[in-house]
Amino acid sequence: MTTHTQLPPGQRFFTNLDRICASARLVVDRPKDSRHPRAPQAVYPVDYGYLDGTTGGDGEGVDVFRGSAEGAGVVGVFLTADPNKRDVEVKVLLDCTGDEIERVRHLLDDVLEIGGLLVLRQDSQAA
Structure with a gap:
């Protein structure tokens, strides 16, 4: 039987997210401000975009x-649920400070x- 290293709860999610972010190009389609x-x-407090591919x-x-x-x-994620668009998404927080996270929260909420x-x-x- 193979022994797997136990990761703290949620760590595998963020480790996988690190790999995805490192292997994809960030396309900024809504620059800061x-x-x-x-x-x-709604004014974007930081750059906003998507990971190509x-x-x-x-x-x-x-x-x-x-x-x-x-x-x-990757410092965290926001999980959003938009009843108007009827969609649920994960929005990655990359290179964000605590203040920037709070400004993104204000934008979303x-x-x-x-x-x-x-x-x-x-x-x-970032906390």
């Missing part, structure tokens, strides 16, 4: 919010009103 195309009151919950590339903490890597469950990486310095 740009407005949402269908909700002009991946598939998220909506059938498009995996969504990514990229902050200013270059080299921090208060401005776009879709809400987001924040799941921080346990070994992240």
Whole structure:
């Protein structure tokens, strides 16, 4: 019988997400301070885009919010459920500081009103 190294809860998810992010090109289609195309009151606090060649919950590339903490890597995810679009997605937080995470939360919860469950990486310095 093969013995597998036990990882802390959730660590395999983030390790796999690291691999996906490292192997895909990030396409930023909504740069920091740009407005949402269908909700002009929504201004992106960090770069927003998707990982080329991946598939998220909506059938498009995996969504990514990229902050200013270059080299921090994947610090967490927001899980969103949008009843208007009838979709559920994972939005990756890449290189985000704690303040940037809070501003993304404000965008999702208060401005776009879709809400987001924040799941921080346990070994992240962003909290």
